[in-house]
Amino acid sequence: MSRRIKEHxxxxxxxxxxxxxxxxxxxxxxxxxxDMAPYLxxxxxxYQSAAALxxxxxxxxxxxxVVSICAETGIGIVPQGGNTGLTGGSVGTAHGRDIILSTRxxxxxxxxxPVNDTxxxxxxxxxxxxxxxxxxxxxxxxxxxGAEGTCQIGGNLSTNAGGTGVLRYGNxxxxxxxxxxxxxxxxxxxxxxxxxxxxxxxxxxxLFxGAEGTLGIITAAVLKLFPKPRQxxxxxxxVPDPAAAIDLLPAARSAGNGALSAFELMPRQGLxxxxxxxxxxxxxxxxxxxxxxxxxxxxxxxxNNLRSRLEALLHxxxxxxxxxxxxxxxxITQSRQFWRLREGLVEGELYEGGSIRHDVSVPIxxxxxxxxxAVKAVQAKTLGIRPVAFGHIGDGNVHxxxxxxxxxxxxxxxxxxxxLSDIVHDIAAALGGSFSAEHGIGLLKRDELxxxxxxxxxxxMRRIKxxxxxxxxxxxxxxxxxxxRRVK
Amino acid sequence: MSRRIKEHxxxxxxxxxxxxxxxxxxxxxxxxxxDMAPYLxxxxxxYQSAAALxxxxxxxxxxxxVVSICAETGIGIVPQGGNTGLTGGSVGTAHGRDIILSTRxxxxxxxxxPVNDTxxxxxxxxxxxxxxxxxxxxxxxxxxxGAEGTCQIGGNLSTNAGGTGVLRYGNxxxxxxxxxxxxxxxxxxxxxxxxxxxxxxxxxxxLFxGAEGTLGIITAAVLKLFPKPRQxxxxxxxVPDPAAAIDLLPAARSAGNGALSAFELMPRQGLxxxxxxxxxxxxxxxxxxxxxxxxxxxxxxxxNNLRSRLEALLHxxxxxxxxxxxxxxxxITQSRQFWRLREGLVEGELYEGGSIRHDVSVPIxxxxxxxxxAVKAVQAKTLGIRPVAFGHIGDGNVHxxxxxxxxxxxxxxxxxxxxLSDIVHDIAAALGGSFSAEHGIGLLKRDELxxxxxxxxxxxMRRIKxxxxxxxxxxxxxxxxxxxRRVK
Numbered sequence: 001m002s003r004r005i006k007e008h009x010x011x012x013x014x015x016x017x018x019x020x021x022x023x024x025x026x027x028x029x030x031x032x033x034x035d036m037a038p039y040l041x042x043x044x045x046x047y048q049s050a051a052a053l054x055x056x057x058x059x060x061x062x063x064x065x066v067v068s069i070c071a072e073t074g075i076g077i078v079p080q081g082g083n084t085g086l087t088g089g090s091v092g093t094a095h096g097r098d099i100i101l102s103t104r105x106x107x108x109x110x111x112x113x114p115v116n117d118t119x120x121x122x123x124x125x126x127x128x129x130x131x132x133x134x135x136x137x138x139x140x141x142x143x144x145x146g147a148e149g150t151c152q153i154g155g156n157l158s159t160n161a162g163g164t165g166v167l168r169y170g171n172x173x174x175x176x177x178x179x180x181x182x183x184x185x186x187x188x189x190x191x192x193x194x195x196x197x198x199x200x201x202x203x204x205x206x207l208f209x210g211a212e213g214t215l216g217i218i219t220a221a222v223l224k225l226f227p228k229p230r231q232x233x234x235x236x237x238x239v240p241d242p243a244a245a246i247d248l249l250p251a252a253r254s255a256g257n258g259a260l261s262a263f264e265l266m267p268r269q270g271l272x273x274x275x276x277x278x279x280x281x282x283x284x285x286x287x288x289x290x291x292x293x294x295x296x297x298x299x300x301x302x303x304n305n306l307r308s309r310l311e312a313l314l315h316x317x318x319x320x321x322x323x324x325x326x327x328x329x330x331x332i333t334q335s336r337q338f339w340r341l342r343e344g345l346v347e348g349e350l351y352e353g354g355s356i357r358h359d360v361s362v363p364i365x366x367x368x369x370x371x372x373x374a375v376k377a378v379q380a381k382t383l384g385i386r387p388v389a390f391g392h393i394g395d396g397n398v399h400x401x402x403x404x405x406x407x408x409x410x411x412x413x414x415x416x417x418x419x420l421s422d423i424v425h426d427i428a429a430a431l432g433g434s435f436s437a438e439h440g441i442g443l444l445k446r447d448e449l450x451x452x453x454x455x456x457x458x459x460x461m462r463r464i465k466x467x468x469x470x471x472x473x474x475x476x477x478x479x480x481x482x483x484x485r486r487v488k
Numbered sequence: 489m490s491r492r493i494k495e496h497x498x499x500x501x502x503x504x505x506x507x508x509x510x511x512x513x514x515x516x517x518x519x520x521x522x523d524m525a526p527y528l529x530x531x532x533x534x535y536q537s538a539a540a541l542x543x544x545x546x547x548x549x550x551x552x553x554v555v556s557i558c559a560e561t562g563i564g565i566v567p568q569g570g571n572t573g574l575t576g577g578s579v580g581t582a583h584g585r586d587i588i589l590s591t592r593x594x595x596x597x598x599x600x601x602p603v604n605d606t607x608x609x610x611x612x613x614x615x616x617x618x619x620x621x622x623x624x625x626x627x628x629x630x631x632x633x634g635a636e637g638t639c640q641i642g643g644n645l646s647t648n649a650g651g652t653g654v655l656r657y658g659n660x661x662x663x664x665x666x667x668x669x670x671x672x673x674x675x676x677x678x679x680x681x682x683x684x685x686x687x688x689x690x691x692x693x694x695l696f697x698g699a700e701g702t703l704g705i706i707t708a709a710v711l712k713l714f715p716k717p718r719q720x721x722x723x724x725x726x727v728p729d730p731a732a733a734i735d736l737l738p739a740a741r742s743a744g745n746g747a748l749s750a751f752e753l754m755p756r757q758g759l760x761x762x763x764x765x766x767x768x769x770x771x772x773x774x775x776x777x778x779x780x781x782x783x784x785x786x787x788x789x790x791x792n793n794l795r796s797r798l799e800a801l802l803h804x805x806x807x808x809x810x811x812x813x814x815x816x817x818x819x820i821t822q823s824r825q826f827w828r829l830r831e832g833l834v835e836g837e838l839y840e841g842g843s844i845r846h847d848v849s850v851p852i853x854x855x856x857x858x859x860x861x862a863v864k865a866v867q868a869k870t871l872g873i874r875p876v877a878f879g880h881i882g883d884g885n886v887h888x889x890x891x892x893x894x895x896x897x898x899x900x901x902x903x904x905x906x907x908l909s910d911i912v913h914d915i916a917a918a919l920g921g922s923f924s925a926e927h928g929i930g931l932l933k934r935d936e937l938x939x940x941x942x943x944x945x946x947x948x949m950r951r952i953k954x955x956x957x958x959x960x961x962x963x964x965x966x967x968x969x970x971x972x973r974r975v976k
Contacts, residue, residue: 195920200937207691
């Protein structure tokens with residue numbers, strides 16, 4: 001169901017595209033299959049992506065002009081950042097009559113103010129460059145995730161990216177003070193405020209943050225900066241089970257004095273994948289355990305007895321039976337080795353072949369319950385299935401991935417995807433959880449959204465979409481469900 | 489300009505009110521002038537407030553029923569919490585054909601989960617009761633403001649309240665994980681999620697937070713809790729000027745190790761008011777200075793050398809000429825005395841009579857510039873005027889209040905309100921600031937909103953209002969400007 005009002009004719013389409021090309025100049029677009037290929041590629045190969053044109057405007061004004069022409073003609077626009085998303089949000093539409101608008105040339109850092117602790121960046125700035133610019137003025141920009149070397153900040157904001165900094169600093173939306181957005185009519189909303197407090201009407205920025213480009217195109221943002229930690233201590237803990245990990249969390253928060261910066265759960269199965277497939281990984285503990293927690297405390301000051309607080313935390317945990325063994329990184333190299341296990345767990349899975357992934361969140365207190373129920377339920381369904389429940393449990397976020405039984409063919413296993421995902425998402429829902437904690441909706445999960453969101457909420461989303469993008473040209477077919485089928 | 493579609497006839501109004509009364513039962517409403525009086529009172533006496541009926545539903549379902557009837561009949565609804573707002577947001581409409589819906593009987597604490605660090609409260613719970621319930625499970629709910637003994641959490645959320653905890657914990661909206669809202673059609677949106685991460689579609693909660701009841705009625709919320717500080721150190725510093733205070737801020741942030749919990753500016757003029765009018769206030773420093781900073785560091789752990797870090801901060805500040813003198817509170821009593829000066833400054837002003845208040849924010853780095861320009865400009869306009877610039881400068885928020893010249897009559901001074909406020913707001917706007925940092929819009933500032941907001945933003949607000957409250961029954965005449973006159 002497309003809500004687009006004007007259906008453009010072939011000739012109107014051609015003439016609009018010609019006008020866009022003329023305005024942007026030869027550096028501003030591509031319509032040749034070879035040049036367009038990287039923008040059409042979907043990293044998991046799940047979707048057929050096509051476009052009438054790829055444009056890369058150089059300024060917000062150029063974005064505004066392109067959108068105005070598209071609004072007149074009814075041409076759909078797919079905004080695209082680094083194209084690293086995991087749910088197909090930046091994929092071109094299969095019919096190929098829409099355009100892809102890449103933000104890559106909107107790549108200026110417009111201002112940085114270390115006293116106000118803010119940086120003003122355009123949407124196309126690579127996340128790592130934002131981090132570096134902050135570091136150059138002795139500040140921290142805490143958003144951090146696997147794709148940080150290629151993803152763009154505009155995409156991070158449009159998808160409300162998560163990552164490893166959420167526990168202490170919040171999600172991407174929490175790091176934003178102001179936005180510049182090109183609206184669906186082509187008008188520019190300059191909401192680039194650098195204010196910590198501004199109670200003047202509806203908070204529009206939160207509407208565009210996480211909307212996956214379906215309400216407008218974020219072209220620039222004012223981001224919060226933070227003091228740089230001076231000291232970081234990392235520990236790898238063996239714990240009896242997820243319940244023990246959660247029992248340890250309040251004490252870890254207090255020991256961190258508000259600066260607990262990572263609390264990641266890992267099962268032995270995941271460690272085994274890392275140790276088997278990823279070069280340079282080592283198990284720092286003398287014998288294997290069922291479950292691990294990777295824990296990190298940081299401090300803004302030196303000489304802050306961080307280490308002794310960490311040691312006391314581990315000691316108390318050991319006394320209570322919540323910690324079975326633990327090792328504190330003695331060097332930056334060793335701390336990196338611990339993190340290598342955490343990252344290697346994800347990469348290692350790929351070598352094993354045939355994995356069905358989930359990005360679930362539940363209230364933190366229900367994590368053990370979720371993992372226990374979900375593990376039992378999928379094992380009951382598929383003999384020999386290997387569940388790997390890991391991730392940011394300090395935020396209530398579990399990446400609950402299922403690896404094929406060793407003796408089962410990949411395709412046979414992947415054919416069970418829907419059935420197994422329903423089981424996992426049903427359990428999360430019954431515990432008040434979410435079927436997409438940090439990866440978003442895009443194309444991949446919009447049917448799931450149609451099945452699981454309260455109808456009244458879908459209706460509110462539709463009304464907002466209709467109010468802000470009445471002709472439906474912004475990122476067509478994404479985020480909002482096309483059809484609503486309910487969970488039985 | 490009312491966007492209400494159905495104009496209710498007298499008989500339709502009467503019959504609808506009768507139905508509402510019947511459904512709520514005798515404990516659920518008042519239409520007698522004496523019983524209605526407290527709900528019609530506007531604390532500053534600025535507005536004539538009237539209503540056809542005051543209702544206090546006991547459950548969310550009752551709220552839903554009342555709103556459904558009002559939606560059918562086109563009766564406007566003014567949601568009201570503790571009625572402590574400063575901009576007339578909960579005032580009844582002058583024509584008296586609308587109803588006031590008080591949330592005071594929605595006063596249950598539905599759940600508390602210290603492991604997930606969340607509490608589920610209904611809108612009518614008094615803020616102080618939320619704080620106490622958190623303390624009972626050894627947690628902190630950090631929202632704190634002058635009216636906390638009478639204001640209701642629903643009102644705090646609807647106005648995105650600020651207060652003294654913002655520097656460390658953010659505004660009211662930052663403390664919310666989920667909401668339950670009765671929409672303008674009477675439907676209930678159950679968005680009471682207790683999740684730290686949930687990227688499934690548009691973030692609807694941020695739309696209702698801070699919307700001052702113009703888009704729906706918040707009936708319950710899931711709030712975040714935090715570990716309770718174990719140690720708090722308070723210091724009163726004399727500083728040469730606001731620029732020195734701002735220069736000191738980054739070091740104070742680092743010394744606080746992320747736990748700088750207050751950084752309040754006070755001018756001597758304000759201290760003088762407190763010392764003159766408020767019983768029990770004393771100046772802890774041996775001689776007067778032009779400017780002061782009230783600073784507070786807190787820690788979640790004991791034995792965390794908080795005191796020595798504070799002393800080092802003051803010592804370094806003294807060496808650099810940023811601190812002229814300072815005293816660290818030696819007891820809780822002394823710490824309360826410092827805070828008494830800060831609160832007494834506001835109360836003392838009232839005794840002086842004739843004050844014109846502003847609630848401005850600018851980027852933190854521009855605070856000194858704002859104060860310098862604004863002080864000069866108002867002094868140039870009115871000889872002998874006494875500006876008192878104080879407040880949460882760690883958030884960029886200045887309460888820039890103007891007290892009448894000693895030899896000027898109150899009324900004569902208050903007649904200059906528009907002229908002087910224009911000057912102050914113009915300077916804030918030129919520095920990228922806001923004319924309402926934490927108090928909101930309500931009735932008082934909606935003309936100012938119409939004059940100062942970008943037109944495109946007002947248009948976005950209108951479209952959202954139209955999408956969510958198409959018949960315009962939710963808190964009529966509030967927040968959105970009736971007429972748009974632009975600043976010259």
